[in-house]
Amino acid sequence: MIVQLFTGFFALLSTILIVSANPVKRSIPKINNEPIIGILSQELIPGLYSSYSNEYDSYIAASYIKFVEGAGAQAVPIWIGKNSTYYEDIMSKLNGVLFPGGDVNFFVSNGYADAGDIIYKIAKRYNDNGDYFPILGICLGFELLTYLSANRVEHRTNCTSVCQAIPLNFTPVFNQSKLFGSTSEKIINILKTDNVTANYHNYCVTKSDLERVNLTDSLRVMSLNNDENGLEFISTIEDKKYPFYGLQFHPEKNDYEWVKGRNIPHSRNATIINQYFADFLVIEARKNFHKFEDEEEKLKTLIYNYNPTYTGLKKSLMIQSYFFKTTS
Numbered sequence: 001m002i003v004q005l006f007t008g009f010f011a012l013l014s015t016i017l018i019v020s021a022n023p024v025k026r027s028i029p030k031i032n033n034e035p036i037i038g039i040l041s042q043e044l045i046p047g048l049y050s051s052y053s054n055e056y057d058s059y060i061a062a063s064y065i066k067f068v069e070g071a072g073a074q075a076v077p078i079w080i081g082k083n084s085t086y087y088e089d090i091m092s093k094l095n096g097v098l099f100p101g102g103d104v105n106f107f108v109s110n111g112y113a114d115a116g117d118i119i120y121k122i123a124k125r126y127n128d129n130g131d132y133f134p135i136l137g138i139c140l141g142f143e144l145l146t147y148l149s150a151n152r153v154e155h156r157t158n159c160t161s162v163c164q165a166i167p168l169n170f171t172p173v174f175n176q177s178k179l180f181g182s183t184s185e186k187i188i189n190i191l192k193t194d195n196v197t198a199n200y201h202n203y204c205v206t207k208s209d210l211e212r213v214n215l216t217d218s219l220r221v222m223s224l225n226n227d228e229n230g231l232e233f234i235s236t237i238e239d240k241k242y243p244f245y246g247l248q249f250h251p252e253k254n255d256y257e258w259v260k261g262r263n264i265p266h267s268r269n270a271t272i273i274n275q276y277f278a279d280f281l282v283i284e285a286r287k288n289f290h291k292f293e294d295e296e297e298k299l300k301t302l303i304y305n306y307n308p309t310y311t312g313l314k315k316s317l318m319i320q321s322y323f324f325k326t327t328s
Contacts, residue, residue, distance in 0.1 A: 030289065031286050032095055032285070032286045032287070032288060034074070034291075035072070035073040035095040035096065035282055035285040035286050035288070036075070036076055036093070036094050036095055036285075036292075037073045037074070037075055037076070037094065037095065037097065037098055037282070037285055038076045038077075038078045038090060038094040038096070038097045038119075039065065039068070039076070039078060039100060040060075040080070040097065040100065040115060040141075041058040041060050041077050041079055041080055041112075042058060042060075042080060042100070042102045042111065042112040043080060043104055043112060044056060044057055044058065044059055044323075045104060049311070049316070052309075056323035056324060056325060057324075057325060058079065058081075058323075058325070059321045059322060059323045060077055060100060060321065060324075061100060061101075061102075061252075061257075061318040061320070061321050062256070062308040062318070062321055063253060063256035063257050064100045065303050066252070066256045067251070067252035067255075067278050068098065068278065070255070070275070071278035071279045073095075073096075073281075073282045073285060075302065075303040076090070076093075076303060077303055077306070077322065077324065078090060078097070079115075079324070080110065080112055080114070080115045081110040081111070081115070082115070087115065087119055087122060088122060090301075091123070091290075092290055093292045093298070093301075094290055095133075095286070095289075096133065096134040096136070096281060096282075096284060096285035097119055097133075097134075097135045097136075098136050098138070098141070098281065099116055099135065099138065099140070099141025099142075099144050099145065100138055100140070100141055101138045101139030101201075102139075102140045103140065104140070106147055106154065112140075112144070113144060113147070113152075116141075116144050116148060117152065120145075120148040120244075124242060127241075132284075133243070133288050133290075134244070134284035134285055134287075135242075135243070135244045135245070136244075136245050136246075136247070136277075136284075137245070137246040137247070138246075138247050138249075138251070138252065139200065139201055139247070139248060139249065141246070142205070142237070142246035142248045143156055143201075143205060145246045146205050146209075146210070149213075149218065149219060150214075150215055153213050155210075155212055155213045156203040156204065156205055156209065157203065157204050157205070157206050157208075157209055157231070157233070158202065159201070159202065159203065159227040159229070160202065160227050160228045160229055160231075161200070161201050161202075161204065161228060161233070161248075162200055162201070162228070163199075163200065163261075163262055163263040164199040164200075164227070164228065164263070165195040165196065165197065165263050165264070165265045166195055166197055167191060167192055167193055167195060168192060168223040168224075168235055168236065169223055169225060170188075170191075170192065170222060171221055171222055171223060173220060174222040174223060174236075177220055177238050178243070178245075179222060179238050179245055186272075187272070187273070190269045190272060191223075191273065194267070196267070196273045197225075197247075197250075197251070197265075198251075198263070198264050199227075199235075199248065199250070200253075200262070201248060204227060204231060204233030204234070205233060205234050205248070206231070206233055206234065207221065207224075207232070207234065210234070218239060218240055218241065219237050219238070219239060220237060220238050220239075221234050221236075221237055222236040222237065223236040225248075233248065234248065235247070235249060243284055245280075251274045251276075251277040251278070252274060252278075254270040254271055254273060254274040255270075255275075256319070258312070259312065259317060303322065306322050306324070307322075308320040309322070309323055
């Protein structure tokens with residue numbers, strides 16, 4: 001009996017020593033704790049920023065910068081009017097891209113849509129090669145995503161959803177999405193019941209529009225809404241293959257835009273919704289590990305090198321904006 005006990009003890013000790021000498025290799029999930037989001041600039045529209053158009057030719061509303069910064073990311077402006085080499089280079093150093101809202105024409109040469117097209121194709125290539133790279137489109141950026149998914153075939157419908165703060169009407173498949181699949185019941189209830197999504201668009205994408213350009217199989221529709229005349233339009237989408245997401249409404253306005261008379265929701269629940277979508281984008285970007293190899297280059301590229309301009313006094317649609325020369 002004693003011999004058996006000693007034999008068992010030494011066998012156990014031998015096993016412990018072997019395991020200690022050869023520890024099991026465990027894969028530790030990597031998270032990027034210094035994500036950088038690129039935000040696409042867009043051309044100045046005559047009348048919108050007429051007092052700045054002589055000196056500048058592109059801009060980004062400051063609310064989009066604050067949107068990503070408020071979720072723990074840094075921001076880099078992406079210039080319009082550049083060649084593919086520029087976009088290949090900047091994308092290799094970013095962890096995600098935001099296509100912001102605005103009021104530009106998709107058919108302007110070397111503008112917002114042309115730059116977006118190059119970015120979209122690079123991001124698709126990254127993801128096809130196993131390099132996770134997210135894109136979020138807001139309002140015009142939402143429309144740009146569907147336009148690029150349709151190989152630049154125009155398919156939008158004229159509509160009137162201006163200064164509409166409304167809840168979302170979720171589709172039956174909304175909880176199958178990455179955008180909402182693991183969302184808390186609290187967030188879903190706010191989105192379902194409160195006027196927290198701020199809509200400012202004269203174009204809509206409808207289910208029929210997606211059918212016309214054969215996108216119903218590649219894009220998941222998670223929510224619908226109705227414009228001021230009752231037209232049903234799509235308010236949230238995501239690509240079924242790529243981490244590309246679209247919001248027809250403006251979550252960033254809830255916290256950062258204070259133009260009077262625009263029916264922007266500023267309730268406590270509205271700020272919770274702003275934070276939810278900002279967090280979602282940045283969490284997605286943390287899955288990407290691109291970086292600037294040169295720290296000095298990074299510091300010279302970040303948005304901190306530019307100063308926002310207070311445009312609220314000029315009856316702008318935005319309180320602050322960053323103005324640029326595309327040759328920056």
